[in-house]
Amino acid sequence: MRGDHQTLALLLFSAFIAVTLFITTWFGRNRQGSAEEFYAGGRLFSPMENGFAIAGDYMSAASFLGISGLIALFGYDGMLYSVGFLVAWLVVLLFVAELVRNCGRFTLADVVAARMAERPVRTAVGTSSVTVSVLYLVAQMVGAGSLVALLLGGTSDAARSWTVVGVGALMVIYVSFGGMRATTWIQIVKAVLLMAGAVALTVLVLVHFHGNINNLLNTAAERSGHGKDFLAPGLRYGGDLTSRLDFISLGVALVLGTAGLPHILSRFYTVPTARAARRSVVWSIGLIGSFYLMTIVLGFGAAALVGSAEVRASNAAGNTAIPLLALHLGGGEGSTGGTILFAVVAAIAFATILAVVAGITLASSASVAHDLYASLRRPGRKKYGEVAVARIAAAGIGAVAIGLGLLAQDLNVAFLVGLAFAVAASANLPALLYSLFWRGFTTRGAVWAVYGGLVPAVVLVLVSPVVSGSPTSLFPGVDFQLFPLENPGLVSIPLGFLAGWIGTVTSPEQPDEAKHAEAEVRALTGAGAA
Amino acid sequence: MEKEAGPEAAGVRLDDPWDDVPVSDRCDRDGTGGVAHLDAPAAAGPDPEPRAADIYLEVHRSEAFREVRRRYRRFVAPAALAFLLWYLAYVVAATTAPGLMARPVAGAVNVAMVAGLGQFLTTFLLTWAYARHARLRRDRAALDLRWDTQEMTRGLGR
Numbered sequence: 001m002r003g004d005h006q007t008l009a010l011l012l013f014s015a016f017i018a019v020t021l022f023i024t025t026w027f028g029r030n031r032q033g034s035a036e037e038f039y040a041g042g043r044l045f046s047p048m049e050n051g052f053a054i055a056g057d058y059m060s061a062a063s064f065l066g067i068s069g070l071i072a073l074f075g076y077d078g079m080l081y082s083v084g085f086l087v088a089w090l091v092v093l094l095f096v097a098e099l100v101r102n103c104g105r106f107t108l109a110d111v112v113a114a115r116m117a118e119r120p121v122r123t124a125v126g127t128s129s130v131t132v133s134v135l136y137l138v139a140q141m142v143g144a145g146s147l148v149a150l151l152l153g154g155t156s157d158a159a160r161s162w163t164v165v166g167v168g169a170l171m172v173i174y175v176s177f178g179g180m181r182a183t184t185w186i187q188i189v190k191a192v193l194l195m196a197g198a199v200a201l202t203v204l205v206l207v208h209f210h211g212n213i214n215n216l217l218n219t220a221a222e223r224s225g226h227g228k229d230f231l232a233p234g235l236r237y238g239g240d241l242t243s244r245l246d247f248i249s250l251g252v253a254l255v256l257g258t259a260g261l262p263h264i265l266s267r268f269y270t271v272p273t274a275r276a277a278r279r280s281v282v283w284s285i286g287l288i289g290s291f292y293l294m295t296i297v298l299g300f301g302a303a304a305l306v307g308s309a310e311v312r313a314s315n316a317a318g319n320t321a322i323p324l325l326a327l328h329l330g331g332g333e334g335s336t337g338g339t340i341l342f343a344v345v346a347a348i349a350f351a352t353i354l355a356v357v358a359g360i361t362l363a364s365s366a367s368v369a370h371d372l373y374a375s376l377r378r379p380g381r382k383k384y385g386e387v388a389v390a391r392i393a394a395a396g397i398g399a400v401a402i403g404l405g406l407l408a409q410d411l412n413v414a415f416l417v418g419l420a421f422a423v424a425a426s427a428n429l430p431a432l433l434y435s436l437f438w439r440g441f442t443t444r445g446a447v448w449a450v451y452g453g454l455v456p457a458v459v460l461v462l463v464s465p466v467v468s469g470s471p472t473s474l475f476p477g478v479d480f481q482l483f484p485l486e487n488p489g490l491v492s493i494p495l496g497f498l499a500g501w502i503g504t505v506t507s508p509e510q511p512d513e514a515k516h517a518e519a520e521v522r523a524l525t526g527a528g529a530a
Numbered sequence: 531m532e533k534e535a536g537p538e539a540a541g542v543r544l545d546d547p548w549d550d551v552p553v554s555d556r557c558d559r560d561g562t563g564g565v566a567h568l569d570a571p572a573a574a575g576p577d578p579e580p581r582a583a584d585i586y587l588e589v590h591r592s593e594a595f596r597e598v599r600r601r602y603r604r605f606v607a608p609a610a611l612a613f614l615l616w617y618l619a620y621v622v623a624a625t626t627a628p629g630l631m632a633r634p635v636a637g638a639v640n641v642a643m644v645a646g647l648g649q650f651l652t653t654f655l656l657t658w659a660y661a662r663h664a665r666l667r668r669d670r671a672a673l674d675l676r677w678d679t680q681e682m683t684r685g686l687g688r
Contacts, residue, residue, distance in 0.1 A: 076631075076642055080624055083649045087617045090656055094606045098664075217638035232632030232642050233624040244625040251621040255614075275669055278661060285657045289650055514583040517590035524598055525672045527589075527679035 005342050009151060012347030016193075017170065020354065023185045024178035036530075038387045039106040039366050040269040041180035043530075047276045049188055051283020054267050056187030057359040058085075058258075058284070059194060059291055061143055061352045062417055067292070069318025071299025072311045072325075075220070075230035077237055078299055082292035084251045088258035089288060093281045096259045098274035099436050099523040105530040107363075108265050108428060109371040112435045115515035116443040119375045121431075124450040126371030128427040129262040131454060132420050133364035134400065136261075137357060139416035141167060141405030144353040150320060151346040157409075164405040171357040172398035175365060176391040183358050184270055190355035195291060197348040201322070201341075202294040204329040205301035216297070219304035230303070246485045250418050253489030257421030260428030263363035274526050301325055317414070323349075361394050361401075368393035411474050415466040418487045419457070426453030426492040430500045436523060438504070440511045445504030452499020453492055460488035582683045589679050598671050605663050613656055620645055 036042065045053070063085065070078030104110035109125035144167045145160035174183055209216040217231055224230040237247040258264060268277040302311060302321040305328050314320040326345040330337030369390035377383070430449040434441045460483045461467065467474045469481030485491075522528055589595050624631055624642065631642035 076624075076646075079646050080621065083617075083620065083646055086653055087613065087649060090610075090613050090653055093657060093660060094610055214637040214639070217643075221638065228632070231638060232628055232640055234628035234632075237625055247625050248621055252618075255617060275664075278664060282657055282661050285653065289654060293650060514587050518583065518586035520599070521586050521589045521595060521675070521679060524602060525589075525595070525675040525679060527676045528683065 005339055005346075008339060008343035009346040012343055013350050016347060016351045016354070019189065020170070020174060020186050023189070024174050024182045027182040027185060028177040028179065033387065035106065035370070035386050035390075037181065038179040038390060039266065039362075039370065041184050043270060043272055045184060045270045045280075047271060047279035048283055049184070050267060050271050050276070050280035051287065052191040053184045053187035053270070054264065054280060054284035055287040055291070056189075056191035056194070056355050057263055057267060058288060059191070059352065060140060060356045060417075061147060061349050062139070063292070063295065064194060064198070064352055065147070065319045065322055065349055066317070068295045068299035068302060069311065069315070069321040070236070071296060072302035072306070072321035073308055073318040074236040075224060075226065075300075075303065076233045077235050079296055080233065080237070080247065080251065081254070082295055084254035085258075086285070086289050086292050088255045089281065089285045091256060091259040092264065093278070093285065095433065095436070096265070097268050097277045097281045100265055100432075101268040101271070101274045101277035102523050102526045102529045103436070103519060104265075104269065106266065106269055106370050107366050108260075108262055108432065109367070112431045112446055115435070115441075115512060115519045116446050121443060121446045122371045122375040124447045125428070125431060126367045126375070128423060128450050128454045129367040130364050130372070130397075131458075132260070132424045132428065133262055133360050133367065134397070134404070135416050135420040135423065136263075137360050137364070137397070137401045138404045138408060139413055139420070140353060140357050140360070141401050142408050142411075142413045142416075144350075144357070145405065145409060147319065147349060147353065150315060151323060151349065160409060161406055164409070165402055167354060167357060168398045168402035168405065170354055171361045172395050174354075174358040175362045175394040180266075180270060180362060183362050184267075186355050186358055190351045191287065193348050193351055195287065197345060198291055198294040198298070201301075201326060201329065201345070202297045205297055205305070205325070208301075208305065208329065216300055216304055220300040222304075224303045224308040226308075242484045245490065246487055249422075249485050249487040249490035252493060253418060253422040253425050253487055256425035256429055256493060257489075258424075260424030260432060261421075262367055262424075262428070263359045266363045266366060267359075269530075274529070298322055298325060305329070357401075361397055364397050365390045365394035368397070413474075415461070415486055418489075419461055422461075422487055422489040422492060423454055423457045425489055426457045426496040427451070428453075429493075430496040434497075434500050434504070435519075439516050440504060441500070442504050442507040442509045442511055444507040444509065445500045448503025449496055449500025452503070453496025456495045457488045457492035460485075460492060464488065585679065585682045589675065589682075592675075594671060595675055598668055598675065601663075601667050601671075605660065605667075609656060609660065613652065616652060617649065620649055 063082070067078055067081050067085075070081065072078070100108075100111050103114055107126075108129055109122045112125050113121040141164050145164045148163040149156070149160045174186060178186075205216070209219070221228055221230040226235060229235060237243050268280070271277050271280055299321065302325040306321065306324045311318055311321045311324060314324060323342055323345050326341040327333060327338045330339070330341035332338050369386050373389050373393070374386070427450045430453055431446050434449060435446060463480060463482040464486055465473060465481050465484070466486045467481070468476075469479035470476065483491075623645070631640065631645065633641045635641060635644055
């Protein structure tokens with residue numbers, strides 16, 4: 001890409017950073033002392049604000065650039081992702097949002113530990129929450145590095161490393177100084193920018209084809225080099241049985257994992273009531289659904305206008321499909337319109353990454369301070385304030401994410417997001433659903449459900465083709481592959497549920513009738529909710 | 531579903547401003563808006579020191595609470611089963627029956643496109659239906675139970 005793109009894009013990046021830092025200082029001025037303020041932003045956001053913030057937390061650069069890139073390269077098979085990412089929200093809406101709002105205070109562990117022996121359950125759920133967050137975070141950091149390098153043309157290692165460090169430092173600043181209130185407003189700003197950018201590009205694509213979708217699809221199929229096959233499933237996942245099972249595994253993990261993502265769950269505590277939590281999910285489903293519908297238009301538009309071959313030549317994973325489409329829609333290389341649109345899209349992608357990592361960092365610092373520190377702290381030791389611990393934890397998590405991001409920079413980490421969803425679905429979801437809906441669920445069941453999902457998910461990935469034994473592996477030179485699928489969800493999710501069940505039925509502990517009654521009354525009515 | 535509308539449904543205000551005000555701001559509400567669903571043993575009963583746990587157990591056993599729970603479960607269980615099966619069928623069909631999915635419907639649009647957009651449509655529809663069901667059939671009853679329960683547990687030890 002050329003110099004004038006870079007200057008304008010850098011200006012817009014800086015403008016966004018300035019705005020977010022202003023938000024951070026403005027909302028961080030005062031009222032930062034209490035846990036209520038730091039983790040939940042005062043709990044007074046409106047459903048619409050929270051709906052935008054949820055959408056902002058969820059729509060990562062991977063969805064904006066990655067999914068439309070996949071559609072531009074593989075046609076219909078890219079669409080399968082967007083369907084999974086959207087349908088997942090029904091699980092959140094029907095089972096999780098209201099009940100979690102009513103039962104918990106700040107984290108997922110609050111809900112699960114409510115009627116159990118607190119310490120072991122908190123430790124287990126805290127561990128799996130931090131694991132999910134760190135996996136997701138590292139994927140985003142590595143993505144940020146290569147994305148910025150890609151968009152700015154400087155593919156040198158130094159530029160990528162500094163991007164990773166810069167993104168990490170910014171997210172720690174947002175979280176430590178601004179807490180949930182500033183993070184929420186950053187999400188809202190980002191969601192508005194992302195939706196506006198997607199709407200603008202979609203309108204331009206549709207205008208270009210005079211609103212004729214049929215024409216758009218036919219042109220896309222023609223220019224993809226695959227003909228009609230481009231519009232039907234099978235180009236990417238239609239190979240052997242293994243790759244088909246692999247996609248089913250990923251699809252199940254996407255749909256069930258969203259409801260176990262700690263940074264999504266913590267968003268429900270920023271509104272005053274369960275009803276407001278429900279309404280914020282309705283808002284976010286509207287936003288996320290229309291966003292994914294637009295990415296479909298943009299993906300096929302990129303195939304039709306830019307051409308799959310050119311997209312692949314620019315970036316093998318298709319991540320530059322949307323920037324290239326923007327360049328084309330603005331008038332092509334060298335035109336003013338093209339330069340502006342390209343820079344705007346690059347800046348939106350950057351804003352997206354910053355907002356997503358801030359949300360994840362906040363959720364994981366809450367897990368560390370509210371769950372792990374609170375349950376693992378040795379009694380006798382000096383007790384620090386929880387919010388102070390959370391701020392330090394945010395810095396620590398930032399350091400870990402920067403370190404892992406730098407280490408993993410040259411590795412193929414595309415599987416990490418899928419793995420994060422798989423762990424969330426295998427460890428967090430069984431514990432959460434059992435504790436909300438099963439009267440007989442016990443402490444041992446909760447602990448077993450978490451570890452019984454977490455350990456298989458991680459171990460199966462370690463012995464899968466993403467780590468060894470294939471040319472695209474993390475370590476292509478060695479081969480200790482035992483498990484054929486890249487995504488462990490199909491096996492680890494049932495194992496998590498099974499472990500929770502076995503743990504409960506073998507448990508000597510009698511389930512506490514009164515605590516179950518209390519949990520259920522609170523969950524469904526909101527009595528005594530924080 | 532609609533024919534089950536209980537007596538309280540008639541008086542439901544769809545956008546009750548109270549619903550989104552946090553508890554702390556409205557604890558002094560006198561309760562005139564709520565329908566008394568429960569006997570209030572804590573108020574002046576002979577029981578000298580009722581515990582919060584007993585009150586939750588009692589609310590849990592009450593018909594009003596069972597009704598709220600029944601309504602929630604009756605909507606959520608079939609709806610969840612339906613959308614999970616529909617999604618699973620879609621993913622399995624897309625990966626194992628590409629021939630069927632590639633069959634043209636109209637112009638460039640094929641079965642796969644219709645099914646994919648159908649997933650979007652059903653998600654939006656179910657979201658709307660759930661929100662409507664919860665607003666009309668559960669919210670008021672749940673709110674009344676919440677006040678009654680909080681009224682009874684106020685100032686009690688556990």
